[in-house]
Amino acid sequence: xxxxxxxxxxxxxxxxxxxxxxxxxxxxxxxLLGVGxxxxxxxxxxxxxxxxxxxxxxxxxxxxxxxxxxxRSGPHGGLIATGFAITLLLALALTVQDIxxxxxxxxxxxxxxxxxxxxxxxxxxxxxxxxxTVDLRGVDFEPGLTEIEATVAIGHLVVQLPEGVAxxxxxxxxAGQAVVDTDTGAEQSFDGLDVDxxxxxxxxxxxxxxxxxxxxxxxxxxxxxx
Numbered sequence: 001x002x003x004x005x006x007x008x009x010x011x012x013x014x015x016x017x018x019x020x021x022x023x024x025x026x027x028x029x030x031x032l033l034g035v036g037x038x039x040x041x042x043x044x045x046x047x048x049x050x051x052x053x054x055x056x057x058x059x060x061x062x063x064x065x066x067x068x069x070x071x072r073s074g075p076h077g078g079l080i081a082t083g084f085a086i087t088l089l090l091a092l093a094l095t096v097q098d099i100x101x102x103x104x105x106x107x108x109x110x111x112x113x114x115x116x117x118x119x120x121x122x123x124x125x126x127x128x129x130x131x132x133t134v135d136l137r138g139v140d141f142e143p144g145l146t147e148i149e150a151t152v153a154i155g156h157l158v159v160q161l162p163e164g165v166a167x168x169x170x171x172x173x174x175a176g177q178a179v180v181d182t183d184t185g186a187e188q189s190f191d192g193l194d195v196d197x198x199x200x201x202x203x204x205x206x207x208x209x210x211x212x213x214x215x216x217x218x219x220x221x222x223x224x225x226x
Contacts, residue, residue, distance in 0.1 A: 059086050102174070102218040104128050104153040115139050124149035127157075135160040141209050149214040157222040159215050166207030168200040169224050172216040180224040199224075 063083035070079075106126035114135040115121050125134050125148075134150045137160050150159055161167050161181070171178040173195040180188050183201040190197050204210060215222045 101172070102151045102153050102216045104218075106151075106153075118142055118146065121146075121148065123147070124151065126150075127152045127155065129154045131156045131158075133158045133160070136162050136211070138162075141165050141211055143208050145210045145212060147212045147214070149216075151214075151216045152220060152222075153218045155217070155220045157215055157217050157220070159213055159222075159224045161213075161224060161226045162211070163226070164209075166201045166204040166210045168204050168210070168212045169198070170212070170214045171195065171197050171199070171222055171224065172214075173220070173222055174218045176217060176219060177221045178215075178217075179222070181226040183226075 060083060063079055063086070067079055067083070103126060106128045107130070108128050109130045110132075111125075111127050111130065112133045112135070113122070113125055116138045118139060118141060121139070125132060130152070132150060132152045132155065134148070134157075136148070139162055141162065148159075150157055167183075169180050171180065171190070173190075175193050176191070176195070178190045178195050178197055180197075180199045182188060182199065188197075188199060201207075213224060215224055
């Protein structure tokens, strides 16, 4: 009986260098960083009126350029998915603008305005996505006609009317609901697609102090309340 020879094998060590981010990931990060910085500036009220369709179009172009430049370096599923999602959002924004002439511009989130005088009015009031409230009850309107415009591309718009002022309202909604409180205390409501309704207080044409409101929402609800 012979003993088998004992052999030892040195462990094999593989030097694996850490893998850094791919060029596609870096490019996508830069694009998203740019959009995020723009969004932050709007939220902080550093930028008041941003044309988001231009921002989205720029992001789509940047992603397209990255895909062309990096085409030989392998698949870039993240870039493609992000570009597709931004393209859909851009198409939605352009559709909203086309249906009811509501610009996809302004901030994103909640915005409340309560001017205390005619000099404080900052029409047009615009919001891209979110809830916008324009409270006019504290304004002492001067004799004559004052025109005010407020729009929300996607979301909810509320306009609070002042007392003792004759009002005319032009309401537009691409898809959703429009509601207005009349001078008799009744409520008029309109639902559906491509809503385009006008309301006018009795005696509006002969009133000394008149206010005309244009309230428009692309997708959502507009309320004109007293």
